[in-house]
Amino acid sequence: MLSAKTIYGEIFDNDEAFGLFCSIAASGEAQGGWENGKIAALVPGSQAGLAAKIARHGADEDKHGRIFNALLRKRGLEPVAVPAEVDYIMQLEAAGIGLAHARLRREEELTEADIVTYLAHSRVTEQRASEQMRTLLRHVGDHPDIGRAVRMISADEDNHLAYCHEELLRLATAGHGEVIRATLRAAALAEIAIHRDVSLAVMAHLGRILGWPRPKAAILAAGIRGAYACERLGGWRRMVSLRMPARRNALGGSVPAQTRHA
Numbered sequence: 001m002l003s004a005k006t007i008y009g010e011i012f013d014n015d016e017a018f019g020l021f022c023s024i025a026a027s028g029e030a031q032g033g034w035e036n037g038k039i040a041a042l043v044p045g046s047q048a049g050l051a052a053k054i055a056r057h058g059a060d061e062d063k064h065g066r067i068f069n070a071l072l073r074k075r076g077l078e079p080v081a082v083p084a085e086v087d088y089i090m091q092l093e094a095a096g097i098g099l100a101h102a103r104l105r106r107e108e109e110l111t112e113a114d115i116v117t118y119l120a121h122s123r124v125t126e127q128r129a130s131e132q133m134r135t136l137l138r139h140v141g142d143h144p145d146i147g148r149a150v151r152m153i154s155a156d157e158d159n160h161l162a163y164c165h166e167e168l169l170r171l172a173t174a175g176h177g178e179v180i181r182a183t184l185r186a187a188a189l190a191e192i193a194i195h196r197d198v199s200l201a202v203m204a205h206l207g208r209i210l211g212w213p214r215p216k217a218a219i220l221a222a223g224i225r226g227a228y229a230c231e232r233l234g235g236w237r238r239m240v241s242l243r244m245p246a247r248r249n250a251l252g253g254s255v256p257a258q259t260r261h262a
């Protein structure tokens with residue numbers, strides 16, 4: 001039977017596949033944490049009210065990275081190297097989506113336009129994260145350790161998405177509407193292609209580890225390509241809409257001291 005639940009079951013029952021899955025997830029979360037930590041420290045004076053929320057966002061992503069690493073350790077596994085073709089964050093950065101890492105490393109104060117770029121990038125990637133965590137929750141939510149971890153991360157990703165909606169709407173009202181719309185569109189169209197390519201690469205690695213027969217791998221790859229086709233035909237629009245979230249100020253809490261970035 002080729003259901004998502006069965007596939008996740010296969011991955012989570014195999015040490016090597018589970019190790020790769022958690023390593024990819026941990027690496028993506030940690031990179032997200034690094035980006036947000038840097039951005040929080042470089043927020044321009046006109047957007048000073050955002051700094052604490054961005055720091056909180058970064059702290060959450062760092063925490064997610066630690067959670068995936070803890071799941072590995074609990075199985076007696078070590079994180080493995082993440083191949084470039086499955087590195088979602090680096091591929092987005094290489095495609096010019098979001099703020100360039102070289103720009104963040106220069107440690108120069110960001111502009112208001114940079115903040116728009118950051119928030120539009122996050123609006124798109126947090127939608128993906130929120131949806132992926134909900135999917136994972138549906139299929140592995142009843143697993144004792146993984147279910148608890150995914151439930152916590154899923155709630156955080158929903159908050160990150162709510163925060164992006166709220167802050168982008170605020171900036172749209174402040175006159176950035178046109179740039180926001182164009183930036184969101186570019187980010188979403190790039191993201192859906194990168195998501196497809198990364199998903200195909202992840203599936204290829206897992207298929208090799210789990211010894212999937214060729215027809216099974218082909219069906220799964222066709223599913224990924226089909227999902228991309230739906231997103232390209234119009235599904236991408238769900239990633240660029242802006243709606244005031246039911247939960248306001250979702251990242252308004254304080255940042256745990258040990259996760260603050262220098």
Ligand SMILES: [Fe+2]
Pocket residue numbers: 029032060061064129153157
């Ligand atoms: Fe996360």
Ligand SMILES: [Fe+2]
Pocket residue numbers: 061126129156157160
């Ligand atoms: Fe997130």
